Amino acid sequence: MVDYADLAKPVIISAAFGSLAGWLYSVARFDTLPHALAVLLLTGVSLVALMRRSRALARVARLTAAVTAAWMLADTIAHFGVLPYVLLFTVPLFYRFVFTSASVLGGMFGANMGPAFLFVAPIVSLVDVVMVYKSRLYFGLVVFNDATIELTASFKTFRLGFADFLWYAATVAAAGPAKAPLAALAIYAGLLATVRIVQRCGYAPALPLPLLLAQLAFLVPIPLFS
Numbered sequence: 567m568v569d570y571a572d573l574a575k576p577v578i579i580s581a582a583f584g585s586l587a588g589w590l591y592s593v594a595r596f597d598t599l600p601h602a603l604a605v606l607l608l609t610g611v612s613l614v615a616l617m618r619r620s621r622a623l624a625r626v627a628r629l630t631a632a633v634t635a636a637w638m639l640a641d642t643i644a645h646f647g648v649l650p651y652v653l654l655f656t657v658p659l660f661y662r663f664v665f666t667s668a669s670v671l672g673g674m675f676g677a678n679m680g681p682a683f684l685f686v687a688p689i690v691s692l693v694d695v696v697m698v699y700k701s702r703l704y705f706g707l708v709v710f711n712d713a714t715i716e717l718t719a720s721f722k723t724f725r726l727g728f729a730d731f732l733w734y735a736a737t738v739a740a741a742g743p744a745k746a747p748l749a750a751l752a753i754y755a756g757l758l759a760t761v762r763i764v765q766r767c768g769y770a771p772a773l774p775l776p777l778l779l780a781q782l783a784f785l786v787p788i789p790l791f792s
Contacts, residue, residue, distance in 0.1 A: 584735025587673025621712030676739030
């Protein structure tokens with residue numbers, strides 16, 4: 567039986583944090599290249615941690631994500647003349663709640679990508695499928711070890727990984743304010759379809775269907791009223 571309310575939680579979280587982070591980036595427009603390099607670093611460390619099942623490396627990746635998310639927010643408030651050091655307190659918060667750092671990073675990069683998301687999403691989905699069968703990070707049937715516990719967020723009926731939150735948030739931010747609700751609904755519908763597959767097959771990747779439906783949402787024309 568599907569818990570519809572529980573399934574909506576990651577969508578709401580990633581959409582809320584992603585939209586906020588995307589809006590902040592759209593206002594500040596800081597250089598994201600240094601942050602992108604940090605995200606590449608944490609991605610590499612995360613992959614090694616999952617393959618080696620290393621909790622220590624997973625914690626390094628988690629800390630890198632927390633610091634990078636706080637760094638991005640610091641660059642944002644610096645644009646408004648606020649001392650960036652006041653955001654040091656957010657690092658423990660981002661480290662404690664992995665979905666927050668993932669959603670902030672995704673939101674800012676999503677706002678940066680904009681329509682280019684349509685070309686990036688299929689590549690991300692393909693990588694997710696490969697990773698599912700290499701690392702066994704299935705939606706609905708996570709093979710637990712110390713590394714996966716560090717890099718996933720737990721809900722009542724399932725767990726979702728760091729990358730899932732990042733790309734859900736990126737999707738909503740890339741959609742822009744007008745299409746953000748439609749993108750969030752598409753992600754929810756994709757998750758619901760993924761759950762149906764899990765109920766039949768026991769596992770499924772959590773990105774392909776949500777991102778595919780979100781791409782379709784991007785193409786829906788939104789009338790502009792003057």
